[in-house]
Structures are given as structure tokens and as C-alpha cells.
Amino acid sequence: MSEKKYRVIQWATGSVGKISLQHFIENPVFELVGVLVTNPEKVGKDAGELVGLPPTGVLATDDVEKIVALDADCVHFSPLVQDIDMVCRLLRSGKNIVSPLGPVYPTEHFAADVEKIEAACKDGGTSFHGCGIHPGYVGDILPLTLTRLMDRIDRVEVFEIADKQKTPSVYIEFMGFGLDPETLLSQPNCMTGAMYAFGQSMALFVESLGKKIEDLTEKHEIATARNDIAYTGGVIRAGTVAGQHWEWTAWADGAPLITYHLYYILGNDMEPAWNLGESRHRILVEGNPSLELNLMAAPEADGHRPFLGITWTALVGCTAVPQVCDAAPGLVTHIDLGVVQPQGLVRRPQA
Ligand SMILES: NC(=O)c1ccc[n+]([C@@H]2O[C@H](COP(=O)([O-])OP(=O)(O)OC[C@H]3O[C@@H](n4cnc5c(N)ncnc54)[C@H](OP(=O)(O)O)[C@@H]3O)[C@@H](O)[C@H]2O)c1
Structure with a gap:
């Protein structure tokens, strides 16, 4: 340089x-x-x-x-x-x-x-x-880098676990947090079509390993607030959407090769309790030898680890x-x- x-x-x-x-x-x-x-x-x-x-x-x-x-x-x-x-x-x-x-x-x-x-x-x-962090890094170049340590790969899972309670973000509203679950599921929101944006990172990963994506599949789960939840932008009322799990899987050779799990939550007082642990990105590579990488911010003075996706x-x-x-x-x-x-x-x- x-x-x-x-x-x-x-x-x-x-x-x-x-x-x-x-x-x-x-x-x-x-x-x-x-x-x-x-x-x-x-x-x-x-x-x-x-x-x-x-x-x-x-x-x-x-x-x-x-x-x-x-x-x-x-x-x-x-x-x-x-x-x-x-x-x-x-x-x-x-x-x-x-x-x-x-x-x-x-x-x-x-x-x-x-x-x-x-x-x-x-x-x-x-x-x-x-x-970006995801798509654009944590689901493509990062797991691809980790595959250098593998003898055989069976399946890869990439988790983005983001507790947005302390992190202001327009996405809390855009993603439909605070809506009734039925309302959220019945109308489009900013995640509609997101599978294709994330599918780019999946394609980078899969094609770099010499395979082709045969199919992309999607699942969406919701968790509701057990009690009112205060967050930086307002209050999520009890019974409304307080957590979302988006899951996208890229299939190759007739089997799931890489799955992305996007868990966006506002605290942990929700039903079902997903018990996800701290905000982080987590990569699991199953195969020989299987490995796990947790990518997270260092703890701040109060011990809390911020979610650094934006940074x-x-x-x-x-x-x-x-x-x-x-x-x-x-x-x-x-x-x-x-x-x-x-x-x-x-x-x-x-x-
Ligand atoms: N790939 C990834 O991992 C990743 C992660 C996070 C975000 N992103 C993307 O990065 C972009 C920026 O995210 P962000 O969190 O910075 O968003 P943000 O905080 O909402 O900021 C976006 C900025 O865009 C300008 N803006 C406002 N309304 C606009 C409109 N209607 N059309 C065009 N520009 C407008 C404003 O700039 P001024 O305040 O200067 O006027 C606003 O502050 C988003 O598209 C987001 O999806 C990607």
C-alpha cells in the first residue's frame, strides 16, 4: 500500500x-x-x-x-x-x-x-x-475464513442475536415490534424479501465452496411480551411482538448447507423464552472437527455487552x-x- x-x-x-x-x-x-x-x-x-x-x-x-x-x-x-x-x-x-x-x-x-x-x-x-455486518461479513467472509480450519463440512449455522432494548433503531418499528402477532404476520414489513438480500451472502459462501444453492427456505417465529417492556423508543405492550426469529436456509446437494438465524429481541421477558444469552454473532460449523465462534463486543463498565452491528x-x-x-x-x-x-x-x- x-x-x-x-x-x-x-x-x-x-x-x-x-x-x-x-x-x-x-x-x-x-x-x-x-x-x-x-x-x-x-x-x-x-x-x-x-x-x-x-x-x-x-x-x-x-x-x-x-x-x-x-x-x-x-x-x-x-x-x-x-x-x-x-x-x-x-x-x-x-x-x-x-x-x-x-x-x-x-x-x-x-x-x-x-x-x-x-x-x-x-x-x-x-x-x-x-x-455490512450481515449481510456482508458475518454470514459470508467470516464463516468462509473459518472453513480453512475444517476437514469436512456438514452444515453451517450463523446466528445474529441482537437485544435492541438498549440500542435505538428505526428497525424496531420497521420490523413490526409492538404489533399484535396476527397484524404483523398479515402485512408486509421491512423484512419482506430480506431472504434474498441475505441470500447474496449465502451464495458467496456456498459458491466459494464449489456448490450451488438449489433452494432457499424461510421460517418466521414470534415471541410476545409477558409484561410491558420499556425500550429507548417507547413501550412494547404485553401480548404484542417483542421478539422475532427469522430463519433462512440455503440447500445444496439436497440438504441444508447454511442456515441464518436472525433473533431480534427486546429484553428477555417474552413467551416463549428463547434464552439466547448475550447479544452476539455466533457461527457453528458442523463437520470434522466441528467448531463454534462467538463474536461479541467486549463488556462495558456495567458488564453489559452492546450489540455492535451498526458500528x-x-x-x-x-x-x-x-x-x-x-x-x-x-x-x-x-x-x-x-x-x-x-x-x-x-x-x-x-x-
Ligand atoms: N448490511 C448490513 O449489515 C447493514 C446493517 C445496518 C444497516 N444497513 C443499511 O444501512 C443503511 C443505513 O442504516 P442506518 O442504521 O444508518 O439508518 P438510519 O439511522 O435510519 O439513517 C439513515 C439516514 O439516511 C437519510 N435518510 C432519511 N430518510 C431517508 C430517505 N427516505 N431516503 C434516503 N435517505 C434517507 C438520513 O440521513 P441524514 O440524517 O444525514 O439526513 C438518515 O439519517 C440502511 O439502508 C440499512 O438497511 C445494513
Whole structure:
């Protein structure tokens, strides 16, 4: 790696965007050149102020044209909602993109988006990399790395166990927590179709092992609050949805090869009691020799381990930026990037 600095733009400053913005300001490998916001209260504010850091001289703007016209190496694109046309505009304007909104791997379901992205990359001489904690890391490149320790693999299970009681997230409402179970099950929510987003990570894993996904199957279980549950955004009433278990399985050679379990809960006072233990990502690889990996935050002063899904989603993208900028044009997956060598991480914490 050279001593090159990478000129970066942070697009949207929500939960993920704030972590990446802070990283871009503090990591000397990056030079922050732009910040796109939609919230009128943030327009005109210094990027540093948005994340509690000293002024940077870069002011947040809601002017898309100004951002597109900037000279930058990369955009970390993390708005709430995907906008493939905007992604393609940015790619054509000569900016590489790293994004937690994907696509993370070219599957049939996202073929139209991938085709558009590939064309824009070709025109702009740029690259696009989709990643996140899950999908985009913990269910693909991480278990794939673990398979290097295996003699034979029978089945893999990846658990995301997230207690959101202490972690504010728009997803608590988006996923239908606090609804009657019948209402939740009878209407679409933000998890409708999520199997295909996670299916990209499954495809990366399965195809890297020389197999093809023959079928993708889904299960959805609900747990209800035994009593009212207070959380950072309000109260989940007794009898309403307080826990959800989404399960997706990719089948190969007529058997389940990899299963993802997504457990989102608000505390543990629910029926049935799932007794999941601490928030974490857990990978089980059954075979010879079977192994288990638990990935979790270190405990804080009160002993509580926060769920770091948002932080890790931002950082797994930021750390890939230099290699994505230096990659050949096109959609680059974890496989294309190979072993990522993050730059600028070894430094003294700022006072
Ligand atoms: N792959 C993964 O593992 C993973 C994990 C977590 C999140 N994600 C994805 O990352 C994205 C960002 O997540 P987040 O937790 O940061 O979300 P968030 O906290 O809701 O922030 C999203 C930001 O997008 C902007 N925004 C608000 N409404 C918008 C709209 N209608 N259209 C476009 N932009 C809008 C706002 O930016 P300003 O405040 O700057 O105006 C908002 O703060 C989401 O799409 C999420 O699905 C992926």
C-alpha cells in the first residue's frame, strides 16, 4: 500500500453514517471532502459537529449536484433507502462506492441492479463494493475464513442475536415490534424479501465452496411480551411482538448447507423464552472437527455487552475503501478483494 490519501464523501449521517464519518475524520488515510445530508437541521453544519469532533471545514449539504461535482475517490453510501440510479450517477462521475445497502454478491435476484452497476463502473472506471455486518461479513467472509480450519463440512449455522432494548433503531418499528402477532404476520414489513438480500451472502459462501444453492427456505417465529417492556423508543405492550426469529436456509446437494438465524429481541421477558444469552454473532460449523465462534463486543463498565452491528457495518466498509478504490473497475465482492489490509488503524486515540 502507498502513502496515498483517499478523498472520501459520506452520504447520509444516520446510525451507520455517523460512525463512518467519524472514522473518515480521524483516520489519516482519509481526507473528508463532502457530506450529504437530507435532514434540514444538519444542512450547513460542520462535519465534525455532527459527530462531536472539532471543526473540519467540511460543511454538510443537501445539494446532490454539489456532491456529484466533487472530486473524490470514494463515497460511503449509507442512506436509509437504496437508490441504484444515484449509485450509478456517482460511479459514472468517477467515484468508487462502498455501501451497506448492497448488492454484496451478484445473485439472480439482484441481476438487474448488478447489470446497471457494472455498466456505470465501466463508464466511470470505478468500483462498487457492498458489505455490512450481515449481510456482508458475518454470514459470508467470516464463516468462509473459518472453513480453512475444517476437514469436512456438514452444515453451517450463523446466528445474529441482537437485544435492541438498549440500542435505538428505526428497525424496531420497521420490523413490526409492538404489533399484535396476527397484524404483523398479515402485512408486509421491512423484512419482506430480506431472504434474498441475505441470500447474496449465502451464495458467496456456498459458491466459494464449489456448490450451488438449489433452494432457499424461510421460517418466521414470534415471541410476545409477558409484561410491558420499556425500550429507548417507547413501550412494547404485553401480548404484542417483542421478539422475532427469522430463519433462512440455503440447500445444496439436497440438504441444508447454511442456515441464518436472525433473533431480534427486546429484553428477555417474552413467551416463549428463547434464552439466547448475550447479544452476539455466533457461527457453528458442523463437520470434522466441528467448531463454534462467538463474536461479541467486549463488556462495558456495567458488564453489559452492546450489540455492535451498526458500528461494525460502518467499519467493515470504511476499512475496505482503499482497496476498493485501487481495484479494477466493476462490482467487487469480498472474493475479488481477497484479504483486505486496512490502513491507518494503528494510531493513538485522539484526546
Ligand atoms: N448490511 C448490513 O449489515 C447493514 C446493517 C445496518 C444497516 N444497513 C443499511 O444501512 C443503511 C443505513 O442504516 P442506518 O442504521 O444508518 O439508518 P438510519 O439511522 O435510519 O439513517 C439513515 C439516514 O439516511 C437519510 N435518510 C432519511 N430518510 C431517508 C430517505 N427516505 N431516503 C434516503 N435517505 C434517507 C438520513 O440521513 P441524514 O440524517 O444525514 O439526513 C438518515 O439519517 C440502511 O439502508 C440499512 O438497511 C445494513
